[in-house]
Each structure stands twice: as C-alpha cells, then as structure tokens.
Amino acid sequence: MAKSNKPIVWGPFAAGGTVTAFVTPVLILLTLSAALGHVPDGLTYEGMHTLASHWFGKLAIFAVITLSLWSSAHRLRSTFFDFGLRRDNLIATVVYFMAIAGGMACLVFLLCI
Amino acid sequence: MAKQVSGKPYLREVSTTQWYLRNEIYLRYIARELTCVFIGIYTVILLVGIWRLSQGQVAYEAFLQALRSPMSIVFHLVALAFSVYHSVTWFNLTPKAMPIQIGEQFVPDNVIIGAHYLGWAVVSVAIIILAGVF
Amino acid sequence: MTERSIDLDVLRYNPETDSEPYWQRYSVPHHDEWVVLDALNHVKDNIDPTLNYRWSCHMAVCGSCGMMINGKPMLACKTFMRDFENLIRVEPLAHFPIERDLVTVMDDFVSKLARVKPYLIPKQHKPVEEGEYRQTPAELNRFKQYSMCINCMLCYSACPEYALIPKFIGPAAITLAHRYNLDSRDGGRDEREEVVASGEGVWECTFVGACSEACPKHVDPAGALQQAKIASTIDWFKEHLTSWLNK
Numbered sequence: 001m002a003k004s005n006k007p008i009v010w011g012p013f014a015a016g017g018t019v020t021a022f023v024t025p026v027l028i029l030l031t032l033s034a035a036l037g038h039v040p041d042g043l044t045y046e047g048m049h050t051l052a053s054h055w056f057g058k059l060a061i062f063a064v065i066t067l068s069l070w071s072s073a074h075r076l077r078s079t080f081f082d083f084g085l086r087r088d089n090l091i092a093t094v095v096y097f098m099a100i101a102g103g104m105a106c107l108v109f110l111l112c113i
Numbered sequence: 114m115a116k117q118v119s120g121k122p123y124l125r126e127v128s129t130t131q132w133y134l135r136n137e138i139y140l141r142y143i144a145r146e147l148t149c150v151f152i153g154i155y156t157v158i159l160l161v162g163i164w165r166l167s168q169g170q171v172a173y174e175a176f177l178q179a180l181r182s183p184m185s186i187v188f189h190l191v192a193l194a195f196s197v198y199h200s201v202t203w204f205n206l207t208p209k210a211m212p213i214q215i216g217e218q219f220v221p222d223n224v225i226i227g228a229h230y231l232g233w234a235v236v237s238v239a240i241i242i243l244a245g246v247f
Numbered sequence: 248m249t250e251r252s253i254d255l256d257v258l259r260y261n262p263e264t265d266s267e268p269y270w271q272r273y274s275v276p277h278h279d280e281w282v283v284l285d286a287l288n289h290v291k292d293n294i295d296p297t298l299n300y301r302w303s304c305h306m307a308v309c310g311s312c313g314m315m316i317n318g319k320p321m322l323a324c325k326t327f328m329r330d331f332e333n334l335i336r337v338e339p340l341a342h343f344p345i346e347r348d349l350v351t352v353m354d355d356f357v358s359k360l361a362r363v364k365p366y367l368i369p370k371q372h373k374p375v376e377e378g379e380y381r382q383t384p385a386e387l388n389r390f391k392q393y394s395m396c397i398n399c400m401l402c403y404s405a406c407p408e409y410a411l412i413p414k415f416i417g418p419a420a421i422t423l424a425h426r427y428n429l430d431s432r433d434g435g436r437d438e439r440e441e442v443v444a445s446g447e448g449v450w451e452c453t454f455v456g457a458c459s460e461a462c463p464k465h466v467d468p469a470g471a472l473q474q475a476k477i478a479s480t481i482d483w484f485k486e487h488l489t490s491w492l493n494k
Binding site for chain 3: 120121122123124125127129132133135136138139142146206209210211212214216217218219
C-alpha cells in the first residue's frame with residue numbers, strides 16, 4: 001500500500017508545536033499585562049511598529065503566527081476525530097485552509113508595515 | 114492466517130464519542146489535545162493585533178483598549194493554563210521522540226527535559242526583557 | 248481463623264450457547280502472595296473447570312495471560328491480589344474479539360506482526376563462510392529496548408486509536424519494525440516503510456501514550472512510534488525534495 005503524505009502536514013505541526021511551547025506562554029503574559037492596563041513598552045504602537053518594520057521582526061512574527069496556526073489546525077483535526085466527528089477529509093481541508101489563510105493574511109499585514 | 118476455532122467471536126463495541134471517559138490516561142490526553150483550541154484562538158488574537166498594527170496607531174491602540182475587557186482577562190488566564198500544559202507535556206515527551214545516544218548510554222530523560230525547561234526560561238526572560246517590562 | 252476471601256467477576260462467553268457475554272462471580276481465597284492468575288487457576292481447579300484462559304510461564308515473559316483487570320490491560324501473572332480490596336473484574340483483553348471466556352482472537356495482531364517484516368533484511372547478502380556479523384555494545388543498545396517485546400498485546404488494548412481504527416498496524420508491530428530499522432545489521436528499512444509509513448501505519452498514532460503505560464516490559468512503544476514518525480518525515484522530505492531537484 002502507498003506511503004502516506006502525512007509528513008507534509010506533520011513536519012510543520014511538530015515545528016509549530018515546538019515554537020508555541022517555547023513562546024506562547026510568555027506572549028500571553030505580555031498581552032495579559034496589557035489587558036490589565038500595563039502595556040509593556042514593546043507592545044506600544046511605537047514598540048511594535050519598530051519591531052515589525054525590521055525584516056527580522058517581520059520574519060519572527062510571521063514564523064510564530066503561521067507555525068502556531070498550523071500546529072493548532074493539525075491538532076484540531078485529530079481532536080475532531082477523537083470526538084467521533086470522522087469526516088476527516090472535510091475537516092482537514094477546512095482547518096488547513098484556515099491556517100494557510102491566516103498565514104497569508106499575516107504576510108499581507110506585515111508587508112503593509 | 115489461522116482459522117478461528119469457534120466461528121462466532123464476539124466483538125465488544127467502543128464508543129467513538131465517549132471512549133476517553135474510560136480512564137485518566139485518556140482524559141489527560143484529551144486535555145493536552147484541547148490546548149490547541151486555546152492556543153489557536155490566542156494566535157488569531159495576535160493576528161488581529163498585527164492587522165490593527167498595519168492599519169496605523171489609532172486602530173492598534175483601539176485593539177489594545179479592546180484587550181482590557183473582563184472576558185479578555187479571563188480568556189488570557191484560561192489560555193495561559195492550557196498553553197503551559199502544552200509546553201509541559203511537549204517538553205516531557207521530547208526525550209521519547211528524540212533519544213540521544215552517546216557511546217553505549219543514552220542521555221538521561223531528565224537531562225533532556227531539564228535542558229528544555231532551561232531554554233524555555235531563557236527564551237521567556239529574553240522576550241520579557243526585550244518587551245521592556247524591566 | 249477464617250480464611251479471607253475476595254470475589255472475582257469474570258466475563259464469560261461460550262460461542263456455542265451464548266449470544267453475548269455475561270458476568271460470573273467466583274469467591275476465591277485472598278492470599279497476599281497470589282497473583283490474579285493463581286486465583287483463576289484456583290477457580291479452574293476447584294470451582295469451575297469450564298473457565299477458559301491463556302497462560303504459560305507465570306513469570307511475565309511469555310505474554311500469554313494478558314487480560315483486563317478492573318478495566319486496565321495487565322498480565323494476570325504480574326497483578327498481585329494484595330493490591331485489591333473487594334471485587335476484581337476480569338475481562339478478556341479489550342479491542343480484540345472474544346473467542347471464548349477470557350480467550351481472544353489474536354489473528355489481527357499476528358497478521359500485522361508479519362506484515363512489518365520483523366526479521367533481519369541485510370543490506371547485502373553475506374554467506375555463512377564470510378563469518379558472523381559484528382556489533383558493538385553501542386550498536387546493540389541502540390535497539391535493545393525495543394527488542395524486549397513479549398507480544399502480550401496489552402498495548403493494543405490500551406491504544407484508543409486501535410479501538411477506533413481497526414486497520415491501524417498498532418504499537419507492538421511498528422515498534423518491532425523500528426527495532427529492526429535501528430539494528431546495524433539490517434538494511435530493510437525501505438521495505439518496512441511501505442507498511443510503517445502507510446496510512447494504516449505510524450500516521451494513525453496520535454501519541455496518546457497509553458501503550459507505554461500498559462507495557463509490562465518497559466519497551467516504550469509510544470517513543471518508538473514517535474521516532475518512526477520523525478524518521479519517516481525526514482525521509483519524505485528528502486525523497487520529495489531530491490526528486491524535485493532532479494527534475
């Protein structure tokens with residue numbers, strides 16, 4: 001029987017899961033701080049604009065958002081299956097499309113800064 | 114392939130929607146998988162932030178202001194808990210997926226896991242400092 | 248002094264007379280040094296000779312006596328009576344059809360084991376006259392843990408994906424394929440990938456990890472499967488990138 005093409009979705013999932021494991025908690029702490037009224041310097045308009053204006057900042061933002069979206073999408077796909085919703089082809093198409101759309105949107109936004 | 118002896122084996126059914134309620138291992142697995150929901154929603158929030166950033170100062174500052182709702186704070190706390198659970202489970206499983214053999218022995222699991230926790234702390238502190246919190 | 252006793256609830260099924268399984272309760276002596284297998288042997292020898300179950304070594308090396316004990320897949324010879332208080336529920340290993348009483352139909356597992364080619368496939372044929380294969384302790388340790396499997400099938404009973412997706416090749420079979428892939432004498436990885444990297448192979452695994460928690464020999468099939476996923480992924484990208492570059 002043929003070899004599966006799962007690696008093409010699993011590879012980025014593993015990368016995204018690793019990225020999100022390292023950075024998502026601290027990012028949540030930063031935006032939580034903003035939510036509680038103390039906006040860290042880096043999260044002000046000036047701070048974020050400076051970060052996103054630099055090519056490296058754009059790359060970092062794009063990598064974190066896109067890989068996190070992909071990783072969440074892939075896990076969501078298997079979670080649906082685990083909950084008994086087994087229209088896997090349909091669910092896979094929807095979740096990966098959303099992740100790709102999010103990544104494209106991120107690219108467009110960053111290029112506008 | 115060997116023939117069955119009786120010709121009337123009995124197949125016990127497994128619920129496709131409730132199998133994970135059967136024991137603690139399965140429940141912990143489902144909790145781990147559900148982290149993707151909260152991390153996913155949070156990442157979309159970040160994406161919205163980048164969108165607002167690209168629209169200029171007024172739009173971005175409105176976004177920061179919108180973060181200050183009670184619902185947002187509650188979501189942040191819940192997302193933080195799930196995100197940390199993802200990190201912990203991910204790091205704890207790393208030595209299983211990527212064993213490192215040096216000579217005849219393997220690097221102990223605790224060393225690999227400890228290195229990841231250390232890296233996690235370093236990255237987190239670095240980001241906090243870069244964000245100008247201190 | 249009255250002997251302590253404890254009840255065993257055993258799932259019975261006689262394909263010749265029953266349309267579905269039913270519980271039968273036996274009262275057995277509660278000895279601290281007994282294992283569940285001793286209790287079953289006591290039942291068969293003294294109370295009900297019609298009870299059917301597999302067992303052999305009574306020391307957790309043959310893999311015959313796997314069964315569900317209070318809902319957990321365990322070896323009956325390695326489960327001590329002293330760890331239980333009131334009632335012990337004994338059922339056949341989950342996710343396998345019941346043949347009779349505690350005896351399951353193993354055919355699916357056995358056929359999957361064969362499909363992964365669990366034997367050395369040397370890179371080049373080496374006639375006996377050329378001498379033995381040499382292997383350093385380091386090369387042996389690389390796969391040794393995964394060679395400890397006793398084919399007891401507890402991992403299949405623990406795995407929810409095997410329960411939900413019967414065509415899944417499963418933990419033990421893929422771990423055994425991985426054991427040979429890691430063996431320095433072997434060159435059969437590509438052949439095994441046809442099965443292991445297929446849609447029925449390692450990609451049905453979602454790393455629940457219940458298999459490794461159930462394994463009585465600490466083989467860690469979950470770890471082996473994740474390593475197989477990583478190896479297959481690297482292979483896939485190498486294969487597709489090089490074919491793209493060669494165009």
